Amino acid sequence: MADSLPPAERLLNLVIALVNTPGRMTKEQIRASVAGYDRDGSTEAFERMFERDKETLRDLGVPVTTVHGPAHADDAGYRVDLDAYALPPMELDAAQLGVLGLAADFWQDQSLRADAARALTKLRVVGDTSADTDAVVGLAPRLHAAGPALAPLLDAAHARQAVEFTYRAASTGEVLRRTVEPWRIIASRGGWYLVGFDTGRDAPRVFRLSRIVDDVVPVGPTGAFVVPADVDPMAMLAASQQGGTRLAWLSVAADRAGALRSRAVQPDGEDPPAPPRPGHDLVVVPFERSADLAEELLGYADAVVVLGPEDLRAGVVRRLREAVAMTERLAGRATDGERRDG
């Protein structure tokens, strides 16, 4: 019969059938009686479709339970337990639904956007109908997209299953296969990080998601590890970023770098490592990661000169030299090209 029924409608009929069955339905019964399955097609095609459908339903929070008959193992049947799929009793008022709408709008990644939107649809069922409410006026959170690694990492972290991926180390640029027990995924300061146990190195490590160069693949059994109780993933991330706030002493051209000036602080009692340049002002700003501030300062070119600390100064100078090297490299290429053309 209607094997052309859209998948959503076939799944709907499957769920209703499995919820209402007095005991269980065998595959044969499902195939013969549930609208949307092709009873005349091949057994293989049916099995494939049914397996896929079970998986889709499980992902949506509707677990299909396998029930074995009393007599033999091969008369296994299926059922959906209401208690397993139902949301615990809860109510949401209109303002709370409004806040959830705001939360669902958080995600830039396609997969998490879809997850959040579905969650919202489910919660609307227990939500109050009412006029548009703007519970939190004029606030719209947004995150950088995390990329394709996020969804499989979240799944693995939840299932407590190890993952494998290829990773480019920040320090060396070396590309290596890593096996990690994923503990926690963290979005912070424009970056996405995985904190977990690197089984190859036998130590906890922090990974940046944007440096994962291929697909994240789950490996081994689920429930394979527990996150140690004394682990503080946030602290590990902070430590990996050389935490701690320091002061940058900057010589800033008059009337320039308003954005830096707006963050300036008054250092108490400390003397600048060097005086500002003539016609410049001394501006002191707090910073955490020297690499981030160095990158920001590049944009000001000669309008801002770092007086200290030394690692920040060296970081800026190194990047400036790399930029000069780039120009020379490109100019060299252009000349080569002309020579070849000539």
Place this chain on the structure above:
Amino acid sequence: MAERTPERLVRLLGLVAYLDRHPGVSVEEVAAHFEVTPQQVLRDVDTLWVSGTPGYWPDDLIDFDADSFDSGVLRLTQSRGMTRALRLGAREAVALVAALRALSESVGDLLEPAEREVIASTLEVLTAATGDAAATMDVQLAVEARPEVVAEARRALRNRRQLALRYVDAADRVSERVVEPWQLLTGDEHSYLQAWCRSARGERLFRLDRILEATQLDQPVTTRPGRSRGETFTPSAEHERVVLELDQRARWVVDQLPVDETTDRPDGGMRVALRVASSAWLRHLLLRVAPYVRAVEPVAVAQEAGAAARAALAAYDAAEG
């Protein structure tokens, strides 16, 4: 585009459970509640009407009161036991809980007590319903700005009043502007004020940490946000097109910038086309990725960045001496 199967299925099941709780709701109300069109609700009802338990005789099917339906009201007369709301999947729960936690932890200071209370109570209800599923993800939002600027912007947003801003842009130019504030976009790296800029006669995003001063004015906000989701920059054909050849270490450029077009090279490198509205922005970008740049078109752009770098190095030399 056709709706994906999981989304439709979840709504179909949700509609039955919702209508079981709310007998006699108009099609328009249901559509507004689920944020779909009334036409979609009618299509969903058509589907539900022919769905049910095997056999599919009239008594097996989900059913609605026909008289009510004719007058545009949905009244469920047979639910086939599908009256429970679906629980959240693990990723669904984590997506909402992490977002709410980020809101309450990172942005809490910007909120009114009543708003904080709503977020806290929502989080509580949700956590009670989902358990520890959400312990796998943390999100920190960065709201780096002068507190008085944020407070004033929030006040103007609530009162729907215009704001006078003193703003310093990416090219380090200070300007005075009058804007109609729409919303605060709080992000993980930077936060922005999305507004209609009366001075520039256009929609603009102002980075909060670059707003030097904000003052609420008496004039009301008269414009409404457009359809854009407040992208920080939307490339368009009028902007200069620049092509960069980068090696694989600069992959984050492709991930984080508004690129027009990317071509991957066999060795992991890539060719990236960008639309560039601000030469200062482009210069800054080139200075940051310099070691990974293999080619730039037009090449003058790279020379300009190099000249800026030489000038800066000269300033460092002068500071040493």
